[in-house]
Amino acid sequence: MKVRIQTIIILVFIALLFVIGSFVGVNPAMSANDVVMRFVMNGILVLSMVPMVESGCGLNFGVPVGIIAGILGALISLEMELGGIGGLFAAIAMGIGFAVVLGLGYGLLLNKVKGDEMLIATYVGYSLVYLMNVFWIVLPFRNPSSVQGYGGSGLRSTISIDKYWQNALNNVFSISIGKYITIPVGTLVFFGLLCFAVWAFFKTKLGTAMSAVGANPDFARAGGINVDMIRVISVVMSTVLAAIGIIIYQQCFGFIQTFSAPLAFSFSSVSALLLGGASLNKASIKNVILGTFLFQAVLTMTPTVINSAIEIDASEVIRIIVTNGMIVFALTRKTKEAK
Amino acid sequence: MKAKRFLTASVVPLMFLVLSLVAIPVSGMSARYIFSEVSARMARNCFFVLSLIIPIMAGMGINFGMVLGAMAGQIGLVFATSWELEGVKGILASAVVGTPIAILLGAFGGQVLNRARGREMITSMMLGLFVSGIYQFFLLYVCGTIIPFNEESGVLLSRGYGIRNSLMLPMAKGIDNILTVAIGGVKLPIATFLVTLCLCLLTYWFRNTKMGQEIRSVGQDADISEIAGIDVSKRRVQSIIISTVLACYGQILYLQNIGTLNTYNGADQAALFAAAALLVGGATVSKAGVVNGIFGTGLFHLLFVLMPIAGKNLTGNAVVGEYLRMFTSYGVVSVSLVVHAWKRQKDREMDRELLKRKIQDPAKDE
Numbered sequence: 001m002k003v004r005i006q007t008i009i010i011l012v013f014i015a016l017l018f019v020i021g022s023f024v025g026v027n028p029a030m031s032a033n034d035v036v037m038r039f040v041m042n043g044i045l046v047l048s049m050v051p052m053v054e055s056g057c058g059l060n061f062g063v064p065v066g067i068i069a070g071i072l073g074a075l076i077s078l079e080m081e082l083g084g085i086g087g088l089f090a091a092i093a094m095g096i097g098f099a100v101v102l103g104l105g106y107g108l109l110l111n112k113v114k115g116d117e118m119l120i121a122t123y124v125g126y127s128l129v130y131l132m133n134v135f136w137i138v139l140p141f142r143n144p145s146s147v148q149g150y151g152g153s154g155l156r157s158t159i160s161i162d163k164y165w166q167n168a169l170n171n172v173f174s175i176s177i178g179k180y181i182t183i184p185v186g187t188l189v190f191f192g193l194l195c196f197a198v199w200a201f202f203k204t205k206l207g208t209a210m211s212a213v214g215a216n217p218d219f220a221r222a223g224g225i226n227v228d229m230i231r232v233i234s235v236v237m238s239t240v241l242a243a244i245g246i247i248i249y250q251q252c253f254g255f256i257q258t259f260s261a262p263l264a265f266s267f268s269s270v271s272a273l274l275l276g277g278a279s280l281n282k283a284s285i286k287n288v289i290l291g292t293f294l295f296q297a298v299l300t301m302t303p304t305v306i307n308s309a310i311e312i313d314a315s316e317v318i319r320i321i322v323t324n325g326m327i328v329f330a331l332t333r334k335t336k337e338a339k
Numbered sequence: 340m341k342a343k344r345f346l347t348a349s350v351v352p353l354m355f356l357v358l359s360l361v362a363i364p365v366s367g368m369s370a371r372y373i374f375s376e377v378s379a380r381m382a383r384n385c386f387f388v389l390s391l392i393i394p395i396m397a398g399m400g401i402n403f404g405m406v407l408g409a410m411a412g413q414i415g416l417v418f419a420t421s422w423e424l425e426g427v428k429g430i431l432a433s434a435v436v437g438t439p440i441a442i443l444l445g446a447f448g449g450q451v452l453n454r455a456r457g458r459e460m461i462t463s464m465m466l467g468l469f470v471s472g473i474y475q476f477f478l479l480y481v482c483g484t485i486i487p488f489n490e491e492s493g494v495l496l497s498r499g500y501g502i503r504n505s506l507m508l509p510m511a512k513g514i515d516n517i518l519t520v521a522i523g524g525v526k527l528p529i530a531t532f533l534v535t536l537c538l539c540l541l542t543y544w545f546r547n548t549k550m551g552q553e554i555r556s557v558g559q560d561a562d563i564s565e566i567a568g569i570d571v572s573k574r575r576v577q578s579i580i581i582s583t584v585l586a587c588y589g590q591i592l593y594l595q596n597i598g599t600l601n602t603y604n605g606a607d608q609a610a611l612f613a614a615a616a617l618l619v620g621g622a623t624v625s626k627a628g629v630v631n632g633i634f635g636t637g638l639f640h641l642l643f644v645l646m647p648i649a650g651k652n653l654t655g656n657a658v659v660g661e662y663l664r665m666f667t668s669y670g671v672v673s674v675s676l677v678v679h680a681w682k683r684q685k686d687r688e689m690d691r692e693l694l695k696r697k698i699q700d701p702a703k704d705e
Contacts, residue, residue, distance in 0.1 A: 061461075113680035119461040120680065123673040130666035134659050153656065267468070312480065320472030328469050331462040332454035 004277055010294050017301040024308040029180040031301060038296040040170075040187045041252040044245030045269045046276075046292045047191075048238050050198055053283040055234035056214035057110055059270045059327075062121030064129050064262035065106050066242025069098035074247055074256050075155070078143050078164055085172070088165040088251055095243035103239030107232035114217075122266070129262050136258050146256075159256040166254045187248060194241070199285045201237075210234055214281050268319075271295060271326040280330065298322060351675045352621045355638050358667070362645040365652055373644060375525040380640035381633075382515070382531040383596040387589030388613045389538050389632045390582050393545070397578035398558030400624040401614045404448045404463035404579070408586025409606040410474045411441035416591060416600055417478070420506050421492045427517070429510025430595055437587045444470065445583030449576030456561075460624065467610060475603055478502045502602050511598035531592060538585070539629045554578050558625070615639055615668045618675040625679070642667060 022028050045063065052060045073095025082090045106124065113120050137154035141147055146159050160166075172186030201207045213220045213230045221227050246265070250256050273283055275298075276291020299322065303315030363373070387409075394402040415437030419429045448466055455462040482488060483500030496503050515528035545551040556564045557574045565571050590609065594600055617627055620635020643664060650660025 109677065112684065113677055114684055115457075116460075116676065116680040118458065119464070120673065120676050122461065122464065123669055123676060127666060127669040127673045130662050130669055133662040134666065137656055137659055137662075138654065154658075267465075314476070314480065317472055317476045317479065320475065321469065324465055324469035324472060327465045328451065328462065331458060331465060332451055 007277065007290065007294070010275070010298065014294070014297045014301060017298075017305050021301065021305045021308065024305065026304050026308050027180065029178055031304060033181045034300045035293070035297045036181070036183060037252060038300060039293055040184055040191055041249045042245075042269070042272065042296060043191045043288070043292045044194055044248050045242060045265055046245075046272045046295075047195060047198060047285075047288045048241030048245050049269060049273045049278075050283045050285070050288060051210065051234040051237040051241070053273070053278060053281060054202065054214045055210045055231050056217060056281055057231060057234060057238075058118040058121070058280055059273070059330075060121060060238050060242075061118055061266050061270060062106060062125040063238075063242050063266045063269055064125035065102050066099050066239040067246040067262040067265055068128060068132050069102050069239065070095040070243035070246035070250075071256060071258060071262070072098045073243065074161075074250055075141060075146060075159075075258075078146055078159070078161065078256070079141060081143070081164075083164045083168075085165070085168045088168045088247065091165070091247050092244055095247055096240050099240040099243035100236055103236035104232065106239060107235030110235055111228050111231055125266060126263065129260060133259050155258050157257065157259045157261070159258065161250060161254060161256060165251060167251065169248070169251055184252070187252065190248070194244070195285050195288065198241075206230075206233070267323050267327060268295070271323040274326050274330040279333065295322075349621055350678055351618055351671060352635075352638065354674070355619050355642060355671070359638065359642050359645065362642060362649040366645045366648040367652065368645065368648060371523065371525065373641070376644045377637060377641050378525065378527055379596075380643070381636050382528045382535070383593050384613070384616065384640065385535045385633055385636050386538055386592050387586060387609065388616045388636050389535070389542060389629060390585030390589050391613055391617050392542055392627050392629065392632060393554065393578045393585075394582045395622070395624065395627040396546070396551075396558050397554045397575055398561065398625065399452060399575060399578065400460040400463075401617070402463050402579060402582045403460060403610045403614065404452070404466045404470075405582060405586040405613065406467040406606045406610045407444040407448055407470050408441045408583035409590035409609045410470065411437045411444055411583070412587040412590035413594070413600060413602070413605060414440055414474075414478075415587070416508060416510075416594055417482070417494060417502055417506065417602070419510060420508055420600070421489050421494045423489075423492055423509055425509045426513045427510075428513075429508070430513040430591060433510070433591050434588060437591065438584060441584045441587035442580055445580035446576060448583060449579035452579060453572050453575055464610075471606065474606075478602060504602055506600040506602060508594060508598055508600055510595055513595050514592060515596055528596070531596065534592065539633070542629050550574070550577065611668060611672065612639070612643075615671045619671055623675065623679045639668075639671075 018028050018031065021031060045067075048063065048066060049060050052058065070091075073093070074091040076094050077087050077091035080090070109124065110117050110121065139155075141155060145161075145163065146155055148154055148156055167184075169186040169190060170184035173189075175183045175185055177183065202211060209220070209225045210230050210233070212223065213225060213227050213234075217227050220230075246262075272291045272295035273287055274291065275295045276287035276289070278284070278287040278291065299315075299319055302318050302322075303313065306318075307313050307315070387405075390405055390408065391402055394400070412433065415433035415435070418436045419432040422432065424432050448463065448470075451466055452459045452462055479501040482502050483495045488495055494502055494506055512528075514531050514534060517530035518528075518533070519526050520529050521527070546555065553564070553569045554574050554577070556567070557569060557571050561571050564574075590606070593609075594605075616636045616639040617632055618635065619639045620631035620633070622628070622631035622635065646664040646667060647657065647660030650663045651657045653659075
């Protein structure tokens with residue numbers, strides 16, 4: 001397997017952080033646990049980028065569209081008072097339903113704006129989030145965990161799912177190593193299955209066609225592929241995966257975040273994928289797994305170590321610089337279609 | 340055909356006009372109140388919006404990286420505040436500090452955008468977010484540690500380094516107060532309007548200078564300009580530098596009117612609102628003029644004033660209005676980007692169709 005030099009540098013950097021960390025009093029086992037946890041939390045969201053990148057729709061800055069579908073599913077599952085693993089999968093099933101509908105609309109829109117997908121996706125994501133903010137206030141949710149307690153109407157901005165399906169999937173076969181490390185095998189296996197499904201999809205006829213559309217839409221059209229339809233399918237796939245991804249994230253995190261929270265995920269997911277070695281029009285499962293791990297490790301370890309070493313909490317600033325710097329770097333690299 | 344073209348060009352302004360006409364009675368505001376609010380906002384925002392025009396001439400779309408300039412202006416204001424300079428002196432000092440920073444950031448931004456041809460807008464947006472990280476790092480950890488600050492001026496956080504989250508600006512209303520005229524009980528900052536007018540005239544003048552003409556020809560067709568001997572990359576960088584410096588002044592002008600600096604998240608949405616205002620004025624990502632900027636700022640801020648109250652009156656919840664306002668801002672930008680991209684795609688398809696016909700039946704064409 002070919003390993004890029006950048007990957008090695010980042011790995012060495014992370015290893016260094018662990019070494020320095022252990023000198024300044026950071027517990028390496030606890031940090032490792034954090035990294036593993038964040039890896040499973042964010043993995044599927046990063047995976048959701050792959051179909052759209054492969055079909056040439058670019059990096060999915062519109063990931064909030066899928067996230068909103070997931071939130072709707074999760075909220076309705078809460079409204080039905082479903083708990084445990086059943087509640088989680090009910091949320092996922094409903095999330096997928098909403099994601100298919102929203103993804104269809106989103107995909108059809110992106111077909112109208114070929115070449116400008118990334119910019120428009122960003123703005124469509126933002127517009128939808130603010131439109132939904134109105135609905136979060138207006139929609140008639142009744143579950144007391146979800147709505148604001150003090151007389152006001154509308155949802156809380158963070159909704160605890162403690163009583164419903166927090167850690168439902170994490171606790172399936174979870175393995176504890178030592179005092180600090182718990183490996184959420186259930187979620188890890190679920191993530192693995194989804195990765196395998198996406199990998200297998202790209203081996204099918206439809207999947208190959210999708211990659212062909214991304215590589216060269218004109219050749220693909222000449223080869224008898226319905227380019228527009230393939231692109232819509234890829235957008236729906238991405239949106240569905242993002243919906244599943246956010247529900248798994250909520251399951252680990254313990255809260256459903258509403259209102260402006262979905263916006264926080266687009267740049268970090270894009271950045272993680274790029275860190276794993278993907279480009280604007282090529283992404284693989286290897287990029288997803290490697291990227292999520294590297295990105296989360298850097299973001300978990302750097303602030304912890306700096307904070308312990310010189311007592312400055314620079315986590316937010318580091319996050320902004322790493323995430324957005326990575327994306328700027330990728331955008332300025334030459335791609336095939338650019339002159 | 341002509342009517343159709345007019346409609347696609349002005350769908351966004353028309354949408355906005357209709358929305359405003361609906362929102363005015365719903366909000367129940369008096370004409371005088373609306374006039375005073377909108378005129379104040381126009382004084383404050385026009386300059387900033389106009390700084391977007393030159394990169395559009397150069398064919399680089401909307402320079403969302405204008406926030407780089409806004410940040411430079413804010414750094415200037417922070418320094419001038421720490422020196423406790425008041426009035427016009429404070430404004431000039433901020434501009435003097437801000438200009439070199441804006442030129443540097445603009446040159447950097449221009450270089451980056453030259454490496455991302457064809458996707459300048461998304462790159463400039465990400466660049467803005469990236470530089471805002473560096474800006475925060477600079478103000479939070481470098482100011483007061485590496486760069487010494489006057490402790491008595493009260494700009495530092497109580498921990499001894501880093502700039503406070505919000506600063507009262509001693510140079511507040513520095514420009515406004517030079518000349519203010521009251522019309523019908525509404526105070527108008529004429530001096531600020533005059534500064535903006537100067538920029539309008541400058542922009543007109545600039546179009547016909549050698550540099551302006553070259554920038555416009557780069558915007559029309561970069562390949563042909565290159566053949567004609569224009570240094571395309573250089574002209575593109577220059578257009579971004581000009582835009583960044585103007586945005587720096589625009590932000591200073593804006594903040595002197597507001598009077599307080601929101602240090603860490605003041606610049607975030609500046610580009611969004613400016614872009615939305617310009618697009619509401621009927622500009623597209625490939626064509627924009629001074630008139631679009633001014634008309635758009637007025638119309639956008641009219642709705643900006645009306646929306647929260649109208650939303651509150653409709654739903655009985657003040658927050659709804661606020662969200663509706665954000666939704667309209669993002670929605671405007673989305674719709675006009677979509678309309679423009681769609682039109683371009685249609686043009687491309689038409690070209691292909693023509694070419695196909697030509698190949699199939701070459702005799703008919705000549």
